[in-house]
Amino acid sequence: MIDKKKVMEGSAVYTPQLLSLYNFGVLQLSNSYIWRCPTSRLLSQYNQFVTANHLDVGVGTGYFLAHCQFPTNQPRIALMDLNTNSLNYAAQKIAPYQPEVYQQDVFDPITTNIEPFESISLNYLFHCLPGTILEKEIVIKNLKTILKDKGRIFGSTILAHGGEKNPMAEMLMNFYNSKGIFHNNNDTLEGLEEILKRHFSQVSVKVHGCVAIFLAEN
Incomplete structure (x- = not known):
């Protein structure tokens, strides 16, 4: 059973002040030197x-959407998050694309009438969600309802088990879990592969340092 209080508390961490420091702290420093999976x-x-x-x-x-190369100059882009600070911050970063914005708890069924997507990204999401990796499967189930039949889900997550942790990564991961920022103490590489394979016929998971990078499609 997912603790909704922990869901709300974890989401609330992302204040405007934290978001202003996120790219430097996480994307420049932590990814390269602690998690050992460069932002590039x-x-x-x-x-x-x-x-x-x-x-x-x-x-x-919104860093990755602002810097990635879309296959067209006018893509349809949508943002989904529980935290309005994150939604507003990311929407401003990619304002020229005029993104659709959806405030949603991904543990809940998606009741908004949303036209399906060809791709959905879940970057650094799973390790922030409470529950075991198997309990987080409901997120895949819910998002699949707005994914086209031949669509794909891709993303990444920081693993407590199955990656390669240096002492600094071990210490920081334990700290984040103690503060309710991370909830990945029980997240395993095998568990991640299992929940993806239950919903997709083709699954690829590669580990870089502490980070599992995954792709799932039919």
């Missing part, structure tokens, strides 16, 4: 798998 590797994933009809879930600062 994550951006490369976007460039490879993003489509002209795309939804980004757990939007952060």
